Amino acid sequence: MSYSKTIVLTNYDGETFVVDEVVAVEPQTIEHMIEDGCANTSIPLPNVTSKILSKVIEHCKKHVETPNSNEKAAKADLKSFDFDFVKADQGTLFDLILAMNYLNIKELLDLIYQTVADMIKGKTPEEEEEMRRVNAWVFSCFVGVTCLYFKSKKM
Amino acid sequence: MSSKIENVDMFSSLPEEILSHILSLMPTKYAVRTSILSKRWRYSWMFVTNFDFDGTRTNPFHGLDRFTKFVDRVLNDCKTSKINLFRLQFYETCVQKLSASSWIDKAVRLNVCELDIRSIQLELPLSLFTCKTLTKLRLERWACDGKDWGCPSSVNLPCLKTLDVVVHSDPFVNAFKLIGGCPMLESLSLEVTRRKKFAGCYIFNIPTLKRLKLTFALVITSDINKVVLRVPNLEYLFLGGVLCSLFQMEDVSSLVEVSVSLRHIAYDYLWVELLNGVSGVKSLLTQDVSFFLIGFNVG
Numbered sequence: 150m151s152y153s154k155t156i157v158l159t160n161y162d163g164e165t166f167v168v169d170e171v172v173a174v175e176p177q178t179i180e181h182m183i184e185d186g187c188a189n190t191s192i193p194l195p196n197v198t199s200k201i202l203s204k205v206i207e208h209c210k211k212h213v214e215t216p217n218s219n220e221k222a223a224k225a226d227l228k229s230f231d232f233d234f235v236k237a238d239q240g241t242l243f244d245l246i247l248a249m250n251y252l253n254i255k256e257l258l259d260l261i262y263q264t265v266a267d268m269i270k271g272k273t274p275e276e277e278e279e280m281r282r283v284n285a286w287v288f289s290c291f292v293g294v295t296c297l298y299f300k301s302k303k304m
Numbered sequence: 305m306s307s308k309i310e311n312v313d314m315f316s317s318l319p320e321e322i323l324s325h326i327l328s329l330m331p332t333k334y335a336v337r338t339s340i341l342s343k344r345w346r347y348s349w350m351f352v353t354n355f356d357f358d359g360t361r362t363n364p365f366h367g368l369d370r371f372t373k374f375v376d377r378v379l380n381d382c383k384t385s386k387i388n389l390f391r392l393q394f395y396e397t398c399v400q401k402l403s404a405s406s407w408i409d410k411a412v413r414l415n416v417c418e419l420d421i422r423s424i425q426l427e428l429p430l431s432l433f434t435c436k437t438l439t440k441l442r443l444e445r446w447a448c449d450g451k452d453w454g455c456p457s458s459v460n461l462p463c464l465k466t467l468d469v470v471v472h473s474d475p476f477v478n479a480f481k482l483i484g485g486c487p488m489l490e491s492l493s494l495e496v497t498r499r500k501k502f503a504g505c506y507i508f509n510i511p512t513l514k515r516l517k518l519t520f521a522l523v524i525t526s527d528i529n530k531v532v533l534r535v536p537n538l539e540y541l542f543l544g545g546v547l548c549s550l551f552q553m554e555d556v557s558s559l560v561e562v563s564v565s566l567r568h569i570a571y572d573y574l575w576v577e578l579l580n581g582v583s584g585v586k587s588l589l590t591q592d593v594s595f596f597l598i599g600f601n602v603g
Binding site: 239240242243246250262263265266267269272 | 313314315317322325326327329330331334338403
């Protein structure tokens with residue numbers, strides 16, 4: 150019985166990546182493709198660029214290789230790896246989100262969503278000031294109302 | 305070059321459902337703020353599935369109406385049909401009783417799954433106690449007067465699996481009423497913050513329960529009460545605060561793990577009885593109790 154232990158992934162740029170099956174089945178989409186017998190030659194991933202795909206493979210590899218134990222050191226190592234993994238610019242995060250959605254890796258997707266949420270939340274003070282100025286009902290604070298009151302009095 | 309990339313706003317071009325998912329992961333205040341970024345972002349927040357309102361940091365002098373108006377408006381404008389999480393915390397100075405009650409009612413009507421309410425003043429709408437979609441509930445009232453929130457006599461929460469309640473003096477006023485109406489309860493955390501007088505016998509007769517956390521934070525009495533555990537599926541038991549109860553383990557046949565973190569033990573024999581009761585468990589973790597046991601032979 151011949152059973153291939155490696156899977157070939159072909160990406161958007163036509164580049165091929167050879168990965169172990171245990172790593173390749175991390176994304177649910179690929180797992181389903183293998184189950185359905187669509188993975189005899191190579192799996193086409195037309196939506197994913199080579200930069201993103203290599204990042205995804207790197208992540209899957211790390212999570213597969215780290216023993217699934219309750220050991221504190223292993224957990225901390227994985228956490229710091231994830232932390233570094235999402236330290237990327239907006240463009241990369243954007244591509245990662247789309248790729249993750251396509252490949253269906255829930256764990257990684259949750260991590261990236263939370264990163265983006267923290268980025269949006271942590272706008273710079275100038276940007277927040279701008280928001281405050283424009284949207285009165287959200288930020289209608291006492292000071293603002295008093296200023297308006299005095300302005301109208303002057304007029 | 306990297307700074308150039310960072311300045312390009314890529315998130316705006318994400319699909320709407322991804323964006324609303326991301327906006328659900330932050331306090332509602334921040335999610336709504338994004339509405340003024342651009343036209344693209346104007347309505348995105350309306351589809352968030354998590355609501356997290358924190359009025360505890362609102363200045364009581366000019367926050368009196370602001371917080372109320374904000375929550376009113378957000379709940380009025382949102383287009384969500386199913387709320388995943390609704391978290392609300394505030395001090396009584398900021399919010400009128402009725403407002404908070406109507407917000408919770410709205411969350412119930414929007415099929416809320418997880419509800420987390422913490423406040424000084426709390427009046428809960430009746431609809432909450434018959435919510436069909438609720439799976440997780442946390443209720444905490446920071447009482448200065450020692451009074452509790454009220455619970456109606458008929459409770460029916462068919463899907464509730466996790467219940468986390470803090471009561472001030474008498475768990476019979478509401479905690480046990482709530483528990484009685486939860487046929488699927490798997491995880492229960494009950495904290496009694498001030499036990500003033502003898503509070504009767506607590507019987508936990510919950511066949512579905514897997515995790516139980518019991519904490520008596522402050523006990524102003526030397527009376528001992530009895531706690532009966534009739535929980536055949538219980539796997540994890542935590543005891544915290546003051547040990548002032550005599551535990552009677554009627555059925556804890558599935559118990560695997562016991563964790564104890566006690567500040568004080570009222571009488572030594574309570575501790576002995578407790579250890580006897582859980583002698584069959586695989587793991588027993590004790591914190592802060594070791595110094596009570598010096599010169600005290602357990603076994």
